[in-house]
Amino acid sequence: MTALTGDRRALLRRRVRFIVAFTITYNVIEGIIAVGAGVAASSAALIGFGLDSAVEVLSAAAIAWQFTRKSPEHWEKATVRAVGLAFFLLAAYVAIDVVLSLIDQNGPEHSPFGLGITALSLIVMPLLAWFEMRTGRELGSKSVMADAKQLILCVYLSGAVFLGLVLNAVLGWWWADSAAALVVALLAVREGIEAWRGDIESPFEVLEELEHEDA
Numbered sequence: 314m315t316a317l318t319g320d321r322r323a324l325l326r327r328r329v330r331f332i333v334a335f336t337i338t339y340n341v342i343e344g345i346i347a348v349g350a351g352v353a354a355s356s357a358a359l360i361g362f363g364l365d366s367a368v369e370v371l372s373a374a375a376i377a378w379q380f381t382r383k384s385p386e387h388w389e390k391a392t393v394r395a396v397g398l399a400f401f402l403l404a405a406y407v408a409i410d411v412v413l414s415l416i417d418q419n420g421p422e423h424s425p426f427g428l429g430i431t432a433l434s435l436i437v438m439p440l441l442a443w444f445e446m447r448t449g450r451e452l453g454s455k456s457v458m459a460d461a462k463q464l465i466l467c468v469y470l471s472g473a474v475f476l477g478l479v480l481n482a483v484l485g486w487w488w489a490d491s492a493a494a495l496v497v498a499l500l501a502v503r504e505g506i507e508a509w510r511g512d513i514e515s516p517f518e519v520l521e522e523l524e525h526e527d528a
Contacts, residue, residue: 317451325452329380332445336373336464339437340366343430350426358490359427361410362474365403365467372399372463376456385454392456393508399463400505407470407498414491423482431478434471438464459508466504469497 317325347363350356375395379388442464449457477490 322452325448326380326385328448329376329445329452329454329457332441332448333373333377333380333460336441336460337370337377339441340369340373343434344370346426346430350424350430354424354427356424356427356478358410358414358474358477358494359424361406361494362427362431362470365406365470368399368403368406369463369467371402372396372460375399376460379456389454389456393459396456396459396463397505397508400466400501400508403463403466403470404498404501404505407494407501411491411495411498415488418487424478428475428478431471431475435468435475438468438471442468462504462508466497466501469500470494473497 344363344366347359347366349363351359351361351363372395375392379385379392382388442461445461445464446458449455449461473493473496474490476493477486480486480489
């Protein structure tokens with residue numbers, strides 16, 4: 314890895330602050346819309362998706378705090394573990410929501426706003442995660458990379474809720490989003506363990522290798 318100049322490092326740190334500020338703002342708005350749509354449609358899945366945004370905000374806030382320090386690198390280990398805890402909180406909430414939904418046989422009801430916000434997240438979050446992962450890798454920051462993986466899990470959860478809403482509306486499969494969300498919970502546990510150990514890998518490695526080859 315090429316050594317970073319002082320100016321480049323300062324630029325990357327400003328980029329990180331912009332990313333987490335955008336992430337926090339987006340997730341606050343997303344959470345309000347999703348919870349409102351979930352309450353209107355009596356959808357536990359959408360309410361859960363909206364409350365999950367609080368976990369995303371927690372993870373991004375930990376990164377924002379780290380990069381307000383004079384030497385962010387000194388707080389790397391503590392911040393990575395904070396992001397790991399956010400993964401575990403996400404897994405716990407999703408798992409509880411899945412169990413309650415399956416017991417009550419409470420599938421998501423038709424919700425245009427729910428479909429809209431989850432579809433938007435499927436577009437915005439992968440781009441934001443890719444941008445943050447690239448920044449974290451160049452900066453050599455495992456905490457930033459861990460937060461990017463938190464965004465990837467948000468993509469999975471968005472996809473699960475979106476798919477559940479569609480399958481329930483079209484085929485009446487009330488259990489579809491619960492099954493998909495359970496997979497997300499298991500992935501969250503795995504990512505949380507990796508973050509806690511400091512073993513962070515990029516989910517975009519294939520794309521990045523192709524990019525280096527072209528260069």
